[in-house]
Amino acid sequence: MTTPKTTPEGAGRLRLAAGAKVGIIAGGGRLPLDVADGLVAQGLAPFVLMVEGEASPTGGLGRFEHEVLAIESLGSLVGILRRHGVTHVVLAGEIRRRPRLSAMRFNFGLLAVVPLVISALARGDDGLLKVVVRGLEARGFTVLGAHQIVPDLTTSEGSLTRTVPGKADWRDIEAAREAAVAIGALDIGQGAVAIGGRAIALEGIEGTDGLLERVKALRGHGRLAGKTGGVLVKCAKPEQELRVDLPSIGLQTVEGAHAAGLAGIAVEAGRSLILDSAAVIARADALGLFVYGLPPRGGADGG
Known part of the structure; x- marks a missing residue:
């Protein structure tokens, strides 16, 4: 077998031997x-x-x-x-x-x-x-x-948008990430939403779009304090096989987060993908949302 020439996080450009398909x-x-x-x-x-x-x-x-x-x-x-x-x-x-x-x-x-x-x-x-x-x-x-x-799809670390997380957003990021890691350990999902410093919704079998729809419905029914605020965090599951099913966000994620009244999205740098990243960042900037690449945790399984 040909071994791909990449870094442990897969950041390098793949080089395959002649005859590979x-x-x-x-x-x-x-x-x-x-x-x-x-x-x-x-x-x-x-x-x-x-x-x-x-x-x-x-x-x-x-x-x-x-x-x-x-x-x-x-x-x-x-x-x-x-x-x-x-x-x-x-x-x-x-x-x-x-x-x-x-x-x-x-x-x-x-x-x-x-x-x-x-x-x-x-x-x-x-x-x-x-x-x-x-x-x-x-x-x-x-x-x-x-x-x-396509390493260009891999999320880089730090703020990717003009808008950056504020102090209250960081409380939400920490709470949502803790919840996302917990459900990931149970192989339930990869994402969570936190508002006011506590997790209020977890990703299930319906995926991220369904999670954001639930948050939007909760907001519309008055179950959540305020009309805006909160953060979606997605991260790799503990011991995740990094070659498949990496967490990802795209334009639909940004639109869903905005419709749910969230302030932004945080994903794990090096272990998540942003699909059509230029369009995603441009749309987040237009809507005033932040997209942030979090430093990766230890403990994910590379294979």
């Missing part, structure tokens, strides 16, 4: 397209394996060599990647639905991993992702993080 296992959202475009910019032609119901050929990914795979056909994954000559794999984008074991299409490839999948599902989403990563590595693939291919 990167396959993108694509979920929903913008990240798979950013990764594909990043590979093309480096002169590499990716293969995209779209997870059915999450990514679609009708979007921008359709212009690349691709197939669509139902999540219940997990046992065909390795065969498809090998048939397309893939040597390196990136898991990018959201996969909101877990496989239904009763609907799985059984073959020898799947029978080999079913016990691991059942165990991983019991442990949560991060457990399943780690099983997928280690399963691919055991079969000769090199697994890369999206941030290793």
Whole structure:
């Protein structure tokens, strides 16, 4: 296998040996397209394996060599990647639905991993992702993080916007980060919102957009003090596999935070992604929100 030349946090530009081919296992959202475009910019032609119901050929990914795979056909994954000559794999984008074991299409490839999948599902989403990563590595693939291919997406440390956190905002940042770490340890989510120095909403299976919708509803119902204020914090889960499912924010996050009356967003530098970062920062500046890169904690799992 070819080892990518990166720093421990994946900040370096990826260099692959001649003959390497990167396959993108694509979920929903913008990240798979950013990764594909990043590979093309480096002169590499990716293969995209779209997870059915999450990514679609009708979007921008359709212009690349691709197939669509139902999540219940997990046992065909390795065969498809090998048939397309893939040597390196990136898991990018959201996969909101877990496989239904009763609907799985059984073959020898799947029978080999079913016990691991059942165990991983019991442990949560991060457990399943780690099983997928280690399963691919055991079969000769090199697994890369999206941030290793498009390092410009990785959040830098410090204030990224004209607006900066005030004293009250820092109380909220500290409270929300503590809560986000706590739910991350339970593999529940990666984000939390704090207002008035205490956590008031935690990210669940509905994701960050759903979390912000709940905060907006609470604000609208008068359940929260004041019309504005508070902070969203997103950070990597303790012991997180950093090559998959890094916390990310995008334009929709900024719009949702503003609609919920929040003062800003803080994310973990080096261990989170800002999708379409120039547009995100410009929109946050226009709305008067801050976006801040927090110093990374210790203890995340690089693989």
